[in-house]
Amino acid sequence: MASHQRDRAVAFGLQLSQAHRELRNRITRLKADLGRRRSADSVLVTHCLAFCAALTSHHEGEDKGMFDQLLKERPDLERTVANLMEDHQLIEGILRRVAALADRAAESGDLEAVRRELDGLTAIMDSHFAYEERTISAALDAGITDTGWSERVFQLGEG
Template sequence: MDDLRTGLGRRQLRDDTLAAHCLAFCDALTTHHEGEDDGMFAQLLRERPDLADTVTKLEQDHGLIASILTQVRQLADRALEARGPDLETIGRELDGLAAIMESHFRYEERSIGEALDAEGDDTEWADTVLRFGEQVRPGL
């Protein structure tokens, strides 16, 4: 995202390049959050129901981030349709997204990390939640 914001600020990216980067970034972040919401968080709550408030907060953040990503996608789509992006508007959206993501990731690392670290050396639950040791098959 930093590369996108820097290129946008310096007007170094062509509209189609900017749009392609924005759309790829939006898709990757959306996929990541959907994976957490539907997979990792669900399993984490089965193993650690005491983290329900933390997971709820993180899922709310995901909703806010998804809303901003929708705005960025719409602006990027306009660039691809040759109507030209409003660079100032895209920049504000990316700045807001960066601030929320920074806060979100810090909270996620701190709250879940502290809870997991408190478990001591017993990592059996982490292996279940994070699926360590599972054979990952290509294409999955």
């Protein structure tokens, strides 16, 4: 692999870690904001939904781009990718609950259920991100063709 191509591949592993770090920072800020409020408002609900959208987009980019390409180039990672995609489905369900709870909180003002769901989501995200970085970063660093998947995985939009 050419040096420039190798540098780009190594950057994928680093970019994945950075994207995960940014998502962790966003949920930390969201939870801190919830902790400072006694009731929900439209700004808080909007921030909550924006976080859910960013995480969903990241995971969809992995599922429909990065993982597909990884499996073409590294079929030995099939079980790992299947585990990661299972996690994505679990997280997707939690994100749907967070969005529904945030909508209800906008009407009722009660944030407690949103807080609890975000606490659970944080724990699952941390475990999932650590597993993902541990199991596929080496494959990314060894080189994987970017078929356009990287933008969706690494560009998380406004935070």
